[in-house]
Amino acid sequence: MAAEVLTRAGWQVDLYDAMPSVGRKFLVAGKGGLNLTHSEPFTRFLARYGARHPYLEPLLRDFGPEQVRLWVHGLGIETFVGTSGRVFPVGMKTAPILRAWLERLHTSGVIFHFRHKWLGWNVDNSLRFDTLGGEISLQAEAVILALGGGSWPQTGSTGAWVPLLADRGVPIMPLKPSNCGFDVTWSEHFRTRFAGHPVKSVALSFTDSKGNDFHQQGEFIITETGLEGSLIYACSALLRDEIALGGPAVIRLDLAPGWTHARLFERLSRPRGSKSMASHLEKSVGIKGLKAGLLWEFLPKADFADPERLARAIKDLPIPLIAPRPLEEAISSAGGVAFEALDEHLMIRALPGVFCAGEMLDWEAPTGGYLMTACFATGRAAGLGALEWLGYS
Numbered sequence: 001m002a003a004e005v006l007t008r009a010g011w012q013v014d015l016y017d018a019m020p021s022v023g024r025k026f027l028v029a030g031k032g033g034l035n036l037t038h039s040e041p042f043t044r045f046l047a048r049y050g051a052r053h054p055y056l057e058p059l060l061r062d063f064g065p066e067q068v069r070l071w072v073h074g075l076g077i078e079t080f081v082g083t084s085g086r087v088f089p090v091g092m093k094t095a096p097i098l099r100a101w102l103e104r105l106h107t108s109g110v111i112f113h114f115r116h117k118w119l120g121w122n123v124d125n126s127l128r129f130d131t132l133g134g135e136i137s138l139q140a141e142a143v144i145l146a147l148g149g150g151s152w153p154q155t156g157s158t159g160a161w162v163p164l165l166a167d168r169g170v171p172i173m174p175l176k177p178s179n180c181g182f183d184v185t186w187s188e189h190f191r192t193r194f195a196g197h198p199v200k201s202v203a204l205s206f207t208d209s210k211g212n213d214f215h216q217q218g219e220f221i222i223t224e225t226g227l228e229g230s231l232i233y234a235c236s237a238l239l240r241d242e243i244a245l246g247g248p249a250v251i252r253l254d255l256a257p258g259w260t261h262a263r264l265f266e267r268l269s270r271p272r273g274s275k276s277m278a279s280h281l282e283k284s285v286g287i288k289g290l291k292a293g294l295l296w297e298f299l300p301k302a303d304f305a306d307p308e309r310l311a312r313a314i315k316d317l318p319i320p321l322i323a324p325r326p327l328e329e330a331i332s333s334a335g336g337v338a339f340e341a342l343d344e345h346l347m348i349r350a351l352p353g354v355f356c357a358g359e360m361l362d363w364e365a366p367t368g369g370y371l372m373t374a375c376f377a378t379g380r381a382a383g384l385g386a387l388e389w390l391g392y393s
């Protein structure tokens, strides 16, 4: 995005990437359908960035959901709004967007240098790169760093830049997993039976020790080590921060959101005769399979004989989460270069002429297109900032 802004204004841009090609995480993001942005009202959209939204607001006002869609249309790819309000490219894929985008950048004169790993600065402030032919040094009039966070390091975003900037006195918040799964101590029986299975149509509630509330209906997946998926990602920041205080974080599941407690109680109180408890649960209130498995996993056996306690557990089943999954497995990273270290053009105050953009900045947001949109917006803002800087220097 920054390269586009600068070449349009007539500047020569050289783009360096440690990997043999660019946009690897962008491509990974398209695997399950590339969610570019979200169509909800702008104030709600902004709120998704939590405490950092005041820093991002001016950038997102300049280049927000509407501009992202127009920009993709400009690459010859139409977009559509899904039932959830999420915005996708027609065809759901990243590759056609990346191909058209790279072609446009090539045509406008951007020079790509692959397998060039940035190593920091020399004492004369030239940039150091590790290349196949050995280390090289380069001078630039302005530098834009868009090095990503620390998740999915196989795509190139290793977070190895953190000490390079920290050594120059740039304040950096530690990289942490965001939109991540969590560990739960499943029994061997439960894990073997249900790992890989989706838990659908449940409502998840969580209140952290500061009183922040989360409540949402949706779905997630049971994994070998715990759980993951869109409903878990949506509250992963709260859960992660709670566990960091000494955890666990206990989520509460409503396994039957369409039922009242009273109706469940009434049905469960009916005589079950010779039916097994599993059959009684299924026939009277439709709880079976994985949902029944969750009850057996967390509810004391004696409570199954008590319709009141059983109904309460179906509406409010506590599940303790003991640890977030490692950063490498997360969809995105929290933490990064602190906004306080940057001016309003995303230039590092301590390093005039050096700008930062994308996930390497200290913000986080849930899945839903918010990640990509803020990456585009900050990339463009850094490009505009560099343009202004070059005008003065």
Ligand SMILES: Cc1cc2nc3c(=O)[nH]c(=O)nc-3n(C[C@H](O)[C@H](O)[C@H](O)COP(=O)(O)OP(=O)(O)OC[C@H]3O[C@@H](n4cnc5c(N)ncnc54)[C@H](O)[C@@H]3O)c2cc1C
Binding pocket: 016, 017, 018, 019, 021, 022, 023, 024, 025, 026, 028, 029, 030, 033, 034, 035, 036, 037, 116, 117, 118, 119, 146, 147, 148, 149, 151, 152, 155, 156, 157, 158, 159, 160, 161, 330, 331, 332, 357, 358, 359, 360, 368, 369, 370, 371, 372, 373, 375
């Ligand atoms: C599985 C998955 C699905 C996702 N789905 C979505 C989605 O649907 N919607 C959405 O909005 N977001 C999604 N995301 C998040 C989104 O992909 C990222 O937020 C976004 O790609 C970050 O962009 P970035 O340019 O800041 O960093 P990156 O895309 O990580 O790019 C950083 C680049 O910097 C290079 N680099 C790093 N260090 C160096 C160095 N020292 N020298 C040279 N080059 C270096 C890397 O090789 C890489 O090319 C998903 C992420 C994952 C992992």
